[in-house]
Amino acid sequence: MEFLIANTIIPTHWDSIIAICIGIAFGFVLESSGFSSSRKMAGVFYGYDFAVLKVFFTAAVVAVIGIYYLDYLGYVDVGELYIHPTYVWGAIIGGAIMGVGFIAGGFCPGTSLCGVAIGKIDAWVYVLGMFIGIFIFSELYSFFEPIYTGYFLGNITLIDSFGWNPYWTIFIFSLIAIVAFVVADFVRKKIKKVFY
């Protein structure tokens, strides 16, 4: 998409419309795969439903394998891809808060909006809480700023910072994924079934 936009095949003022279309598609997939249910989302923490783990792990593995094949064939340059910048302590603290919110509320930000769209009351409460959190953060921004913009490590990846071979890393990562799926299935069979 970036290629199409950068080469002015698609004019930049179409950005928002493209974003809305992608958003609708994303929401549709989330909802139709049952991700707008907080019970399903929280299931991964209680061991009765590992759909979240499986979906996200599969997505990551498939994407990384696909991108590296495209890179190998010369269609995509991995070095040119955008890498999200790392703010170590911001990521750690934010991740912890997000994790607590995830377990407590049973939603992640994207799926909570899905839940809002289909009229789930817990999702409404969750999103309200999210907006309160955003409000507090914005009001106290000057207080949080040193953590938010500090401890900046640049646009780093595990492969670059540890000097790993990307191909072996991907291979081992996919092995870990499959082991995780097998273990998740094993755990799910042991745990008492929950109907929701």
Added chain:
Amino acid sequence: MDKKRFAKISSFRYAIMAVVLILLAGGLVILPKYEKNEGISADQLLSNIISLERYVSADDISNKLITQDPSFILIDVRDKESYGKYTLPNAINIPLKNLLDKEFEAYLNQDQYDVVFFSNDNFYADQAWAICNRLSYANLHVLKGGLNGWFTTIINPEKPSENMPASAFELYNTRKAASMFFGVVYPDQAKINTVVKRAPKKIITVKKKKRVAEGGC
């Protein structure tokens, strides 16, 4: 029968998918690796190297220096010592071995100015040009003949013999004038200078005489 067989296969579908995933990931490890092209492709680089468009003549550069053209940067790719001894006016020293240092990237990787490389000949300058061209930097040029060419055409132009066309004499005069701009003093010009120096002395003595006469009145 078919339904049963399908059910049998589909009960293994996750195992099959897992095997496919492992095979694909393993394929990445096993595939023969090759060195990737950095910058422009080899064909493009070759055709750029063959082309003589990169050369700028010493006459052009001297004209630009005299008219104080702000649109170009001169880059001396010789070592620091040679740069200290002699270089072109306003040239920046980037020794060839330090060409890719971070601190110099701002001079080379930009599209505001024309970059003109030069060395003693155009040999090292051509190397610098090829390296930067491969990194697809823009507006790169090489001073044809380098500093040696600069000396033989601008600083010490060859005097045309009498049977040469008028244009050769015009060119010689232009180059001679340019060399004077860059600080060369010619014997005939030097004589004129000495004459000019004597003249004011005479005038001064005349003035003194006048003053003496005025005082008498």
